[in-house]
């Protein structure tokens with residue numbers, strides 16, 4: 001992150017008051033870690049701030065929700081001086097009631113994010129694509145600004161953001177500055193073992209059984225095993241008693257396989273299928289594929305939506321694009 005962005009964001013937060021914090025729908029670890037961390041820092045330092053999430057959180061985050069976070073019922077937007085939207089690349093994804101999205105854009109909106117395709121929809125935009133996580137941007141800005149106290153609880157929340165967006169420091173967005181921020185969060189009292197246990201070593205048994213079934217019965221591969229994908233159907237989720245919101249890290253199950261360069265998971269949604277895409281190799285920037293399908297994201301971690309009646313149709317569309325990217329023509333796995 002450039003020193004300018006960091007200084008300006010730190011100065012902005014120090015010099016203002018009365019904030020509403022928002023993030024994207026279906027919040028992931030960075031969305032949750034960022035919103036909780038910033039909320040705690042603001043409140044701990046005597047500022048007026050609320051944090052709003054539209055729906056119940058994925059189970060692994062339940063024990064980290066700070067007191068007074070608003071879940072479910074949207075507060076009145078007009079009473080805030082500033083609305084800060086975190087980790088959200090486009091206004092269509094802001095996690096609020098649909099009819100409120102347009103209104104938010106007309107208010108004093110501040111956009112803090114690390115997605116390279118951020119649509120710069122705020123009145124102020126603090127975008128740092130070289131940061132691994134939005135939580136990293138916040139921490140750097142507020143730490144450097146010096147005068148705001150960062151409690152152990154806030155540090156733990158920000159650490160969740162960094163850990164989840166780097167897959168526990170395994171993904172290639174893990175830079176020296178990322179590790180430095182994580183290290184400084186530990187110095188500030190972040191509870192590393194608690195975060196690691198909750199994020200990676202607390203998978204319910206029914207979830208692990210579902211993963212086993214997904215890999216053994218529903219995963220397919222093509223292009224000599226360089227592409228692996230699976231359709232996580234609503235039936236499979238129901239059979240194992242799992243909620244879709246708890247499947248954030250599921251795609252890593254496919255990515256971890258030797259030889260796989262590109263992994264995808266399909267989910268049913270409305271009149272088509274949502275896809276999550278991951279790549280292990282800079283030569284195959286899956287964000288490119290996502291963009292051709294109207295989606296977006298980070299170069300090696302992206303998502304999109306394919307309108308299709310049947311899963312086989314959606315699978316074929318994606319497989320063709322993946323094949324082009326891998327430089328392969330014939331996959332014949334279907």
Ligand SMILES: [Mn+2]
Pocket residue numbers: 030031087114132133134165
């Ligand atoms: Mn993020």
